[in-house]
Amino acid sequence: MKNIISFVFLVGLWLLLTYNISVANIIVGAVMALITVLFFGKYFVSSPWKVLHPRRIFWFVVYLFIFLWECIRANFDVAYRVLHPAMPIKPGIVKVKTGLKTSIAKTILANSITMTPGTITVDLIDDDLYVHWIYVHSIDPETYSRQVSGRFEKYIKKIFE
Numbered sequence: 535m536k537n538i539i540s541f542v543f544l545v546g547l548w549l550l551l552t553y554n555i556s557v558a559n560i561i562v563g564a565v566m567a568l569i570t571v572l573f574f575g576k577y578f579v580s581s582p583w584k585v586l587h588p589r590r591i592f593w594f595v596v597y598l599f600i601f602l603w604e605c606i607r608a609n610f611d612v613a614y615r616v617l618h619p620a621m622p623i624k625p626g627i628v629k630v631k632t633g634l635k636t637s638i639a640k641t642i643l644a645n646s647i648t649m650t651p652g653t654i655t656v657d658l659i660d661d662d663l664y665v666h667w668i669y670v671h672s673i674d675p676e677t678y679s680r681q682v683s684g685r686f687e688k689y690i691k692k693i694f695e
Contacts (some may be wrong), residue, residue: 590692605649647683653666
């Protein structure tokens with residue numbers, strides 16, 4: 535049942551991404567979804583109905599807006615640092631403690647941090663993310679953990695845990 539739901543989801547995603555509802559495109563999408571499910575189906579979510587819960591979808595939409603806002607803000611911050619004559623940067627790698635339990639939630643958090651300009655997740659070990667940050671504002675672990683991941687972590691927890 536899990537593989538059937540994953541197959542239907544992947545075909546639907548294919549059609550949304552290609553924005554082409556022709557017979558040839560549907561066949562290509564179905565074949566690619568079938569291959570993906572056959573080879574990688576065991577790595578997909580264990581309970582697909584749980585992912586489609588309306589509460590999780592609501593928090594996912596909220597998270598998208600928060601993520602977009604943070605990306606726009608970070609873009610302006612990096613542009614300021616690049617264009618400023620003194621180039622005000624204080625780079626460093628910080629160890630961010632996360633309270634997320636599932637591996638998918640930790641991965642989404644790490645990728646969200648990496649996709650935000652000015653930060654890059656270097657490593658993920660157990661509950662710790664190692665993040666390269668363009669301007670380390672604080673040496674207090676709780677403060678910089680809140681600044682780096684706090685804006686995303688609470689929403690990711692509501693979606694994936």
